[in-house]
Amino acid sequence: MPYLINDEIFATKTLVTERCRQILKRTPDGCSVDGVDAEFLFCLFLHHDEWAEKSSGGVSELSAQTTIHGTRCFVVRSQSGAEIDISFSHAVRLMPNSRSASLVPQKLRDFRNGARTAVQDQIRDFRDQALVTTSSCSITGENLSRSNSAVDxxxxxxxxxxxxxxxxxYxxxxxxxxxxSLNGVVAVIEDERLSFQWxxxxxxxxxxxxxxRMGNLQLSKAVVPWSQLYE
Structure with a gap:
């Protein structure tokens, strides 16, 4: 049974575990997990049955550390600076089989990416205007700047x-x-009329x-019944 985490497809839970180990291996003690790796872990930890408790009050970052027993683990750091370890293996065990890659075909992922590209200018304009009047994140309390902000x-x-x-x-x-694709990297909807309508x-x-960005990663992802549109 395949699994889907943050649009990454894994054939088995063993491969999910290996992805976590790779992140842990390349993250030095005390350093934060960033970018796609952080997005992946936040999506995974939503399956952890103690995630609500461990993330209560907002998460400043996810980092790594070596325990007193010599093993390494991920750490949830709160806005107050408090730290608590969290087990990725426990989260992997609790992943439901319903997170199947068959629910999100590649063509659907491409379409979603193309749709994001189509409204990128709207998102960028909103961000620039909002930064003039909004100084901190309502989720994490962080001071906002162009480099650390996201639009939700x-x-x-x-x-x-x-x-x-x-x-x-429609x-x-x-x-x-x-x-x-634009320059072989950025997905674009080829139908200009459809793109304009969207x-x-x-x-x-x-x-x-x-x-x-850290606050945006903490938001739960809604389940959308895409299959109703093509089955």
């Missing part, structure tokens, strides 16, 4: 939920949308707020 689509209308509503309204099967829909319906 306020629940319940998260980005994926908005995109799903758009597809439902009777779009996301698997049939042609998605190309941009206007997003402009009218998106409710945005600026948060820190």
């Amino acid at each position: 689509h306020v629940a319940p209308d998260t980005f994926d939920q908005l995109l799903f509503k758009f597809c439902h309204q 009777l779009i099967n996301p698997l049939n949308v042609r998605v190309g 941009q206007e829909f997003h402009r009218q319906h998106a409710r945005l707020r600026i948060v820190s």
Whole structure:
């Protein structure tokens, strides 16, 4: 049974465990886990049955440390500076089989990425304007800057939920949308008319707020019934 974590596909739980070990190996004691690795761990730790308790009050960062027994583990550091270890192996054991890669086909992931590219200018403009009036993250309390900020689509209308509503309204099967790439890296929707329709829909319906990147990682990801659009 395959597993999907932050759009990364794993055939077995053993491979998920190995991904965690690789992150742990390349993260020195006391250093924070950043970027895609942090996104992966936050998604994984949502399955941990003590995550709500360990993340209570907001998480400043995830880091690594060596225990008194000589083993290494991940650490949740709170806004107050308090630290508590968290077991990735325990989170892996509790992962449900329903997190199947078959629920998110590659063409759907490409479409979602292309849709994000289409509204990138809106997101960037909002961020720049919000930074003028908002100095700290409402989730973590961090001081905000261009380098550490992110734009969140306020629940319940998260980005994926908005995109799903758009597809439902315009009777779009996301698997049939042609998605190309810019410079072989950035996904783009090739149908300019469709891209424009999505941009206007997003402009009218998106409710945005600026948060820190760390705060954005802590937000739960909504489950969207994509398969209703193509099955």
